[in-house]
Amino acid sequence: MTALPVSIIGVPTDVGAGTRGASMGPEALRIAGIVKAIGQFGLAVKDCGNLPGPTNPDLPAVDGFRHMSEVVAWNRSLHDAVYVELRGESLPIILGGDHCLAIGSISAVARRCRETGKKLRVLWFDAHADFNTATMTPSGNIHGMPVACLCGYGPSRLTEIGGHVPAISPQEIRLIGIRSVDAGEKCFLAEIGIEVFDMRYVDEVGMRRTMEQALAGICSETHLHVSLDVDFLDPEIAPGVGTTVRGGPTYREAQLCMEMVADTGRLCSLDIAELNPALDRRNMTAELAVDLVESLFGKSTLMRMHQ
Template sequence: MDIAVLGIPMDLGAGRRGVDMGPSALRNARLSRALRNLGHVVRDLGDVPVPVAETVDKHEETGLIFLETILGACASAAERLRDLPAGTFPISLGGDHSVSVGTVVGASRGERTGLIWVDAHTDFNTPASSPSGNIHGMPVAHLVGLGEERLAHLGGDWNVRPEDIVMIGIRSVDRRERDLVREHGITVYTMKEVDQLGMSRIAEETLERLGGLPRLHVSFDADALDPSIAPGVGTPVPGGLTYREAHLLMELLSESGRVTSMDIVEVNPALDTQNQTAHVMVGMAESLLGKRIM
């Protein structure tokens, strides 16, 4: 497989600094080498330029912190991914989860796309519902066309359909956000469902629900994992996916042969121990891209 790696070193959508170093941490964890060892051809496209927070206006008068800069970075990421040769598998490295507004738009190439959102949070706030104004809590809402007009229509008239979204690992949702998720009929597997159903059944149901779609995009937030496994995240929530649950999900999605793109986001080396979280997330990418024991 031809794989293109693109970094979006941005922490402007988050409430804590540090995830702008995520792409470097993942590269230092030998992401490209690990994928080449699986037989893939890997090109590293470098990073989308993102100004550091201290050099730009926070734009607080809009109610959305760093809106203009985030919008510009997401638009640049979407353009870079959209211009890749057909058949390329893009892996986008965040940065905070607001980058997915651009990466999902770009990786979709205007085609109907299933979105598998592996995260502790639904990220379905809008500017009206968000208690913080941090855009990393809003990307899915914007991808379906809600919220700030320019972010919601970054793909022109293209949006993800709510029925084409499956969220896995959820365990922290704001009250008004929960109402929006239910109103739009998003499929959500909380950690309660993970415990009750098991990951094998959840993966099976996810692939069945998204059956027939030409593209599947996996957006993997490191805080979906339990903090004991992935301590280097800005918004840790206890009780997350275990190491084996997450790998099993990636392995089963890989076996389907239907995933066409991936995000790895919210790795914060400033809060990590010996780059542990980045190494774990590289392992997740390996499982999604075909690593097998036998």
Template structure:
């Protein structure tokens, strides 16, 4: 266990403040369609994630990498690819995030593919249930991730975590939560969505998910979209979990992802998004997932992710009085 503490703490608006941050590496790509996200945690470390956060005045506890099943490269079976392996990784993440929360840390999950968020959000949901406070989730992603075995073209579970969290999925994953659903769909807001499968579209509408897709962002702007999104999660109050998929950002700025979709937020829009989350003071836990160095250029996507996380934890262009 490696603990780094900055010499000077800074006054900051918002709940993150001077809390200890727990870094958790989950090097898994068993639920993804292509290999390489296993290298994501180390890419984030190489890009200086821990040092950057310490430099902002936080105490950083790097909990190291979890160790789980390797990717067997197997075919789809009963609607899913690698369900047993994914279930084990989700369980490992759930337990480590729970331990981080119990230690009063703000956990930062470094993935790995997006199925791992079932574990991190499942842990946050149990933590909030036991503490008697509500959980809300801000899902920053190019994809809705609301597929099931019946609707998924591929069977890759990294396209299913939102459905699982909202109560639709295999028993193996649903049973890992404290309740069913693990997350109230009314407490979820998605931002940046621009790729949704045909049947998945109907399911998103039927479950009345709150989605700020890229057309909405184009029409009203990122600032207005984030104001509405943060107002929605702010009404829930309590603990906000931010789940950041690197493909949220346009691939021109973040090429190292397994499922790039053109037309996403640009660098400055993504920065504004993170700055506004920080200003809200709601952040309680974080995922950084789907960074794939095998598809990247000189670690530019991990470096971009670290740059965005700096803003999420209080980096300013100029000092502001809020």
């Protein structure tokens, strides 16, 4: 597994979400022991603290978007922070916060990949496709739009954050665990050609085969970014999210996903998004997220003698 030093960046905001509370996510993850959990692998871990940013004005949508100025401010700030850590040869871990933050983090990762000539692969673990646009979603909540924005479909204030439009190509991202997609979003995804491994596909072929396909083609020149929305998990084991969808991966399926990412040795950056402690039970979702991060960094039950 990577021996890069790890930089933890908190993004305490829920401006992109419909339900308040994800702003408390970074602290819940720290309380669950994320710094110590990563440090046990012998890696240098620097907690950069939380980014400052605007508070949630809790206002209705304007021209199809809620809190546009606040979302732009948070994502610009995060882009700059992640870019600095990547240039310093660190592995940034972003503690969210709602999932709109991935616009900032992944645009910084993509910018750095363009500079260094690395291939980019994004694994987007989520119950939702997050490929909405303002015309498709009545709520205007931007946490439902980051994949679309990263692929160049959205307001220029968001699509241009990394200095290149689109920030990523549809061929660089894989959506995994999807089970809630709006009708317009479904057509748009098919039209753009993004590879989606929904839960029916996981049911049919199993999580191992799903992950083998999602990871296919990764090599020593690949920067692998994991964007983990905690609502990817089944709400029975991860209740602390604002947008629960039944029928998600089990504990073991989720662990297998992370273990197979670890096996590649290519993990170079990570988002943890949508953890909402206000809806959690005794911080169990945060503790599960930390457990999954341990697996991402190579924790396994036994030394494996064979594959």
